[in-house]
Amino acid sequence: MGRTEHWDRIYERRSPREVSWYERTPTISIRRVREAVDGGARTLLDVGAGASMLVDEALELGLRRIAVLDISLRALNASAERLGSKADRIEWIVGDVTAIEDVGMFDIWHDRAVFQFLTDAFDRERYVSLCERTVAPRGIAIVATLVEGSSRCAC
Numbered sequence: 001m002g003r004t005e006h007w008d009r010i011y012e013r014r015s016p017r018e019v020s021w022y023e024r025t026p027t028i029s030i031r032r033v034r035e036a037v038d039g040g041a042r043t044l045l046d047v048g049a050g051a052s053m054l055v056d057e058a059l060e061l062g063l064r065r066i067a068v069l070d071i072s073l074r075a076l077n078a079s080a081e082r083l084g085s086k087a088d089r090i091e092w093i094v095g096d097v098t099a100i101e102d103v104g105m106f107d108i109w110h111d112r113a114v115f116q117f118l119t120d121a122f123d124r125e126r127y128v129s130l131c132e133r134t135v136a137p138r139g140i141a142i143v144a145t146l147v148e149g150s151s152r153c154a155c
Helices: 003-013 027-038 054-058 073-089 121-134
Strands: 043-047 065-070 091-094 106-112 135-144
Touching: 027 054, 027 106, 027 135, 043 054, 054 065, 054 073, 065 073, 073 091, 106 121, 121 135
Parallel strands: 043 065, 043 106, 065 091, 106 135
Antiparallel strands: none
């Protein structure tokens, strides 16, 4: 089974609130994004967002552009459905961060737990390369991973 099928299957079988990584309020991510906005950032790309609640909070920050990149169309659809008419203010990008060539340029690259699951060196190189092409000069990449001692996600 490929990555896309894997993640679509998870969101087919479980609601976004039933996955182990669900956060009702992504406090740390919001704080980091808000700090970047306070420093002048005006655009945000949330990488591997799934059905994350960060986008809900980001809508309140006065950003010019918000995009969400995820490999799972099912996850993105869950977020868009949750947002209702506000979903029109988001750019939804379906794609694999290790395969997509271009998503445009952003001031903020936010990733809460994609990079850590890329165990293949080539995939990590592709991720880093896309990040470097995407983050604007003086932009910021916010990359969060599991705490030490955690070895896997309870998908």
